[in-house]
Amino acid sequence: MGMTIAEKILAAHSGKEFVEPGELVNAKVDTVLGNDITAPVAIREFKKIGVDKVFDKDRVVLVPDHFTPNKDIKSAEQAKIVRDFAREQGLTNYFEVGRMGIEHCLLPEQGLVGPGDVVIGADSHTCTYGALGAFATGVGSTDLAAAMALGETWFKVPESIKFVYYGQLNPWVGGKDLILYTIGRIGVDGALYKAMEFTGPVIRQLSMDGRFTMSNMAIEAGGKCGLIEPDETTLAYVKGRAKFPYTFYKSDDDAKYWEVYEFDVSRIEPQVAFPHLPENTRPVSEAAHVKIDQAVIGSCTNGRLEDLRLAARVLAGKKVHPEVRCIIFPGTQEIYRQAVKEGLVEVFIDAGAAVSTPTCGPCLGGHMGILAKGERAIATTNRNFVGRMGHPESEVYLSNPAVAAASAVLGRIASPEEVV
Numbered sequence: 001m002g003m004t005i006a007e008k009i010l011a012a013h014s015g016k017e018f019v020e021p022g023e024l025v026n027a028k029v030d031t032v033l034g035n036d037i038t039a040p041v042a043i044r045e046f047k048k049i050g051v052d053k054v055f056d057k058d059r060v061v062l063v064p065d066h067f068t069p070n071k072d073i074k075s076a077e078q079a080k081i082v083r084d085f086a087r088e089q090g091l092t093n094y095f096e097v098g099r100m101g102i103e104h105c106l107l108p109e110q111g112l113v114g115p116g117d118v119v120i121g122a123d124s125h126t127c128t129y130g131a132l133g134a135f136a137t138g139v140g141s142t143d144l145a146a147a148m149a150l151g152e153t154w155f156k157v158p159e160s161i162k163f164v165y166y167g168q169l170n171p172w173v174g175g176k177d178l179i180l181y182t183i184g185r186i187g188v189d190g191a192l193y194k195a196m197e198f199t200g201p202v203i204r205q206l207s208m209d210g211r212f213t214m215s216n217m218a219i220e221a222g223g224k225c226g227l228i229e230p231d232e233t234t235l236a237y238v239k240g241r242a243k244f245p246y247t248f249y250k251s252d253d254d255a256k257y258w259e260v261y262e263f264d265v266s267r268i269e270p271q272v273a274f275p276h277l278p279e280n281t282r283p284v285s286e287a288a289h290v291k292i293d294q295a296v297i298g299s300c301t302n303g304r305l306e307d308l309r310l311a312a313r314v315l316a317g318k319k320v321h322p323e324v325r326c327i328i329f330p331g332t333q334e335i336y337r338q339a340v341k342e343g344l345v346e347v348f349i350d351a352g353a354a355v356s357t358p359t360c361g362p363c364l365g366g367h368m369g370i371l372a373k374g375e376r377a378i379a380t381t382n383r384n385f386v387g388r389m390g391h392p393e394s395e396v397y398l399s400n401p402a403v404a405a406a407s408a409v410l411g412r413i414a415s416p417e418e419v420v
Helices: 005-013 039-049 073-089 103-109 124-132 141-150 175-186 201-205 208-221 232-238 305-315 333-341 344-351 401-410
Strands: 024-028 031-035 060-063 118-121 135-138 152-156 159-166 194-199 225-228 259-264 271-273 281-283 294-298 325-329 376-379 395-398
Touching: 005 024, 005 118, 005 135, 005 159, 005 194, 005 225, 031 039, 031 103, 031 141, 039 073, 039 141, 060 073, 060 103, 103 124, 103 208, 103 333, 118 124, 118 141, 124 135, 124 208, 124 225, 124 232, 135 225, 141 152, 159 201, 175 208, 175 259, 175 271, 175 281, 194 208, 208 225, 208 232, 208 305, 294 305, 294 401, 305 333, 305 344, 305 401, 325 344, 333 344, 376 401
Parallel strands: 031 060, 031 118, 118 135, 159 194, 159 259, 194 225, 294 325, 294 376, 376 395
Antiparallel strands: 024 152, 271 281, 271 395
């Protein structure tokens, strides 16, 4: 019997020729990632283990991005713990304010993750790197500590679900809409501890930015990881960028899947996830009555260059509604720099939007975009749970960048076609 991509990667990293779902394996890890919220706990636990050095100073990556630039004394102290540990250990890949980015935008850009890797991070959206064909998943801080010391961790080999996308994409429909639609169909626990494998002709035509968006939100369906088979698009992205060797894996024709879904994308219009779950999705045409107070464009889901270009297409020559705050967060410093070069930042400022340095701040209700009681935001982020962006009686609606930009202009949730 053949194996899926997920099974092949775990087999290779655990020294086995074959693994099957449900099997427990001890796998070598290629990259171990922590941020300013999760790493301090891991560092404390690491120091209890009794080892002096991390397993590989090039493979342990620390990115303070959630509450940075620091919003208060407590967050500054969290960041200092990470900074001091990085210096003590001589870590090659520690990213400080001014050089950092949102971790899941930054690591692929810096070539620190690649096809065929096993990547763990103490952040649930570590699944983003599945877009490159890596087995990437979130873990707890104590598991992170052990992996920092040992360079390995254990997994239960997950079942795989195949999602096949075919047909012609409608205008303004992209990776964010495909994943929101998928979560709407299967629910937030529809892929619980499953490897989600995205495939089909539509996926092969998606840009890397679109693929990162889809894999990023696998966790919103309960997925263990969200994998896309590497191809020429992947190769063009990693070639000349990858810091380490990589391997392309593809699922065997006779691989066994827990379930297979097929979606005709020609039936999908831009999607909006209503409060308070990502599965509560509706077509944008059914959301036009919802008035908003804030629009957030950015995050590890939609803070890449393609996302900013989409938002700029909608905002060019327009003005943000006087009753709306529009906040835009490039995913990395390099994305920010390119957005400046292309004139995107000028478009945003002319429209009346605020442009921030890279940070996760507003996505998790941390800082730089907190919602008050009764306020509503449309956001290109990945979660809209109760109180996610601020007051528990505020509301978050999820969408793609074009819909968020159009909504910012009209003061209510809107299709880009109403503005452009």
